[in-house]
Amino acid sequence: MAQTEPQADTAPVIAARGLDLTFQTGDGPVQALRDVNLDIGRGEFVSFIGPSGCGKTTFLRCIAGLETPTGGTLTVNGMTPDAARRARSYGYVFQAAGLYPWRTIGGNVRLPLEIMKFSKAEQAERVRRVLELVDLDGFENKYPWQLSGGMQQRASIARALAFDADILLMDEPFGALDEIVRDRLNEELLGLWDRTGKTIGFVTHSIPEAVYLSTKIVVMSPRPGRITDVIDSPLPRERPLDIRDSQAFIEIAHRVREGLRAGHTDD
Amino acid sequence: MRERVLPVLVVVLAIVTLWYVACLPMNIREVLTEAERAGAVVTPSTAIERRDAGAIGLVLSNTDHLAQSWSQERAKLPAPHQVAIEIWDSTIGEEVYGRRGIVQSGSFSNRSLVYHTGITLWATVLGFVIGTGLGVLLAVGIVHSRTMDTSVMPWAIVSQTIPIVALAPMIIVVLYSVGVQGMFPKAVISAYLSFFPVVVGMVKGLRSPDAMQLDLLRTYSASPTEALFKLRLPASVPYLFASLKIGIAASLVGAIVGELPVQKGGLGARMLAGSYYGQTSQIWAALFAAATLAAVLVFAISAMERRTLRRMGVAG
Known part of the structure; x- marks a missing residue:
């Protein structure tokens, strides 16, 4: 597949300008984000990578309106994060699947649809469709404990996709899974991204994962949390798993590693 | 089933045994008073002397009369079988066979x-x-x-x-x-x-x-x-x-x-x-x-x- 950008309009889906966030803690203020500037275009797959405390999760939570920045501007689909949330602009996937044990897989995927007041027929139709999308058709009436960790995380992705948000925010979604399952899910996630054309924000602390998945890699460093490098990946959209042995892949991984190391020298 | 029932039975048996034993010192004074009135020989022979004696001492020196401890009309501590009889009398006995029970009168007896x-x-x-x-x-x-x-x-x-x-x-x-x-x-x-x-x-x-x-x-x-x-x-x-x-x-x-x-x-x-x-x-x-x-x-x-x-x- 060609390297051409799929996006039609050039306006960024997510735009951060001089974003600051300072938490007031018992030990005094902690600067979680300082002067973060970033544009994310439609249909991009953006990974945020960095050591813990670098603010990658905090930035994702700002986009979701779960944290309020103390300075700068942040727009999502041209709206404030709060307005974007009410407009159902994004689905959020957490590190843990967080499925309700008392609901079936179908019931869990239905949860956002119930809250957003979709009709019963529409709910059933969407649940069926997104479960198919994540290869969980046939598991609708199973309970979470009957599924493996990887399957539970797929169900939680289906839940985030159910209401057709065009942005998918994922906070280390595969961090708790073993590497074999993680590889498979990475591959499936790329397929899903390709089919749905969603914009994905993906937090990870794994360099191979970030390089394998992303069109854009944002390298961050801690104290205060800031962006040290933004790498536009030259890899094609179509990515078999063995692309990870290619020269281009290794070069990007190297640059990410350099960026992470540079961020670490000042502490 | 058996490994669940057995421990319970053992505990129940232990409690019942302890209960029967406890009836002896608890009821000994009344038992001896009754025996004395009936003309039997008890030690010590007068109620005044017995008042100051310990209950366990009385039990040990009057082993002939102990059986009465478990059949007192108004025992301080009634024996398990007396309680069991009372439970039977005030449930099945009262309701099924009693004149005022549910079987014969159509309503529960207020004594049951x-x-x-x-x-x-x-x-x-x-x-x-x-x-x-x-x-x-x-x-x-x-x-x-x-x-x-x-x-x-x-x-x-x-x-x-x-x-x-x-x-x-x-x-x-x-x-x-x-x-x-x-x-x-x-x-x-x-x-x-x-x-x-x-x-x-x-x-x-x-x-x-x-x-x-x-x-x-x-x-x-x-x-x-x-x-x-x-x-x-x-x-x-x-x-x-x-x-x-x-x-x-x-x-x-x-x-x-x-x-x-x-x-x-x-x-x-x-x-x-x-x-x-x-x-x-x-x-x-x-x-x-x-x-x-x-x-x-x-x-x-x-x-x-x-x-x-x-x-x-x-x-x-």
Whole structure:
């Protein structure tokens, strides 16, 4: 597949300008984000990578309106994060699947649809469709404990996709899974991204994962949390798993590693 | 089955044996008085001398008369078989064969334990329902409002430090003065005791969802009401049942305490009447009825818990 950008309009889906966030803690203020500037275009797959405390999760939570920045501007689909949330602009996937044990897989995927007041027929139709999308058709009436960790995380992705948000925010979604399952899910996630054309924000602390998945890699460093490098990946959209042995892949991984190391020298 | 029954049987046997042994020193003085009146030789021979002697010493020096300890009319401590006979007489004996029992008269006899257990049961259940409802409402308020959290919780805790035996007569008198009597005042006392475990358990249960699950609902822009019904309440069900088991037992205690000052039926009234008239086996029989009732109620809650959790898919 060609390297051409799929996006039609050039306006960024997510735009951060001089974003600051300072938490007031018992030990005094902690600067979680300082002067973060970033544009994310439609249909991009953006990974945020960095050591813990670098603010990658905090930035994702700002986009979701779960944290309020103390300075700068942040727009999502041209709206404030709060307005974007009410407009159902994004689905959020957490590190843990967080499925309700008392609901079936179908019931869990239905949860956002119930809250957003979709009709019963529409709910059933969407649940069926997104479960198919994540290869969980046939598991609708199973309970979470009957599924493996990887399957539970797929169900939680289906839940985030159910209401057709065009942005998918994922906070280390595969961090708790073993590497074999993680590889498979990475591959499936790329397929899903390709089919749905969603914009994905993906937090990870794994360099191979970030390089394998992303069109854009944002390298961050801690104290205060800031962006040290933004790498536009030259890899094609179509990515078999063995692309990870290619020269281009290794070069990007190297640059990410350099960026992470540079961020670490000042502490 | 056998490995479960055997330990229980052993414990029961041990208790019964201990009980029979305890009857000897407890009843020895009356036994000796009776024997002396009947003309038998006892040591020491006069009641005045026996008054200052130790009970165990009396038992050891009058081994000929010990059998009477287990068949006293009004024993200080009735023997297990006497209590068993009393239970039989005041349940099956009274209801099935008695002139005033349900079989012959069509209504429960007010001299039967079945009748009194029924009265206590309804007060317990009514109080339990009120207490549980109140407890759940308070817990929901406490979880959703900081003001309620800081203002209600301390009072709920203080309320449980007041001895219920002191409070019960006042509740009954106050309610009587506004024309409320019968089952309701007892239910109020039951509710007073049973709401507390429900509040504590439900507050913990409603707060059991972690930050991530609450964040997830926020990303859906869910209202607090939706969070309550879709997440907090279902998550609190296991906690609720743990509280209900404590609550139902507390309710029963409340109902019995509420019956003590009123004397209009119920196991509490039965116990107090027994102590007025020296009918110790009646007290013991009522005690066993109360214990059985408590066991049945807790068992019923446990059965409900298993069914509910299995239906919710939580029990596995």
